[in-house]
Amino acid sequence: MTLRVPGNQGNWWHFLAGAPAFLAFPMIWLRLRALFGERPSTAAGRRAIWILVGLSVCGTTLVELPFLLHLAGTSDWQRFAVLGLGFGVMIASGVLLFLRRRRIAPTRACIAGIDTAYLANMALVLVVYAGASGSFSSRSGWFVATVIVWPMALELLWIFARTLGQLQNQE
Numbered sequence: 001m002t003l004r005v006p007g008n009q010g011n012w013w014h015f016l017a018g019a020p021a022f023l024a025f026p027m028i029w030l031r032l033r034a035l036f037g038e039r040p041s042t043a044a045g046r047r048a049i050w051i052l053v054g055l056s057v058c059g060t061t062l063v064e065l066p067f068l069l070h071l072a073g074t075s076d077w078q079r080f081a082v083l084g085l086g087f088g089v090m091i092a093s094g095v096l097l098f099l100r101r102r103r104i105a106p107t108r109a110c111i112a113g114i115d116t117a118y119l120a121n122m123a124l125v126l127v128v129y130a131g132a133s134g135s136f137s138s139r140s141g142w143f144v145a146t147v148i149v150w151p152m153a154l155e156l157l158w159i160f161a162r163t164l165g166q167l168q169n170q171e
Contacts, residue, residue: 026052026114041107049110056117057090063124078127085123089116093156100163108159115156122149 026049041049067074067082074082093116097109104112122145129142136143 041110046106046110050113053110053113053117056121060086060090060117060121060124063121074128081127082124085127086120089120089123093160096160100160104159104163112156112159115152115159119149119152119156122152 029045064083064086065071067079070079093112097104097112097116101109126142126145126149129139132139132142
């Protein structure tokens with residue numbers, strides 16, 4: 001992530017667009033604790049994760065504001081895709097997390113929160129930079145993000161589908 005973009009093309013925007021990528025670190029920590037720890041997560045650890053998720057969602061929302069206000073200089077299709085995917089992922093996941101908060105394990109809820117924040121931001125990055133010119137090496141981050149997004153989206157769907165299955169079994 002660089003703060004010096006050629007031509008001064010909105011350094012704050014690029015910083016906010018790239019910041020959620022750092023959610024990979026708490027995500028890895030949470031997964032390692034779940035695999036090797038006696039307790040999957042602590043209350044303080046979950047609180048820290050939710051703070052990071054909240055900051056990431058705020059950052060993604062700030063990055064999407066130029067698209068919302070027609071200031072981004074993109075086509076209508078790109079604008080619709082960025083707003084629909086970014087806000088759609090955040091709203092749908094937030095509603096599902098709220099509705100199923102009593103039926104989802106706290107560690108799974110944290111994973112769903114991290115996945116949501118990451119996917120909302122990556123949707124924006126993938127749509128905006130899909131048509132970027134340059135060599136493969138200069139666009140390697142876009143290709144890596146394309147590979148990473150699918151397992152995370154499937155995991156998020158699996159978490160919510162699993163809670164729906166638990167809800168139906170209880171009834």
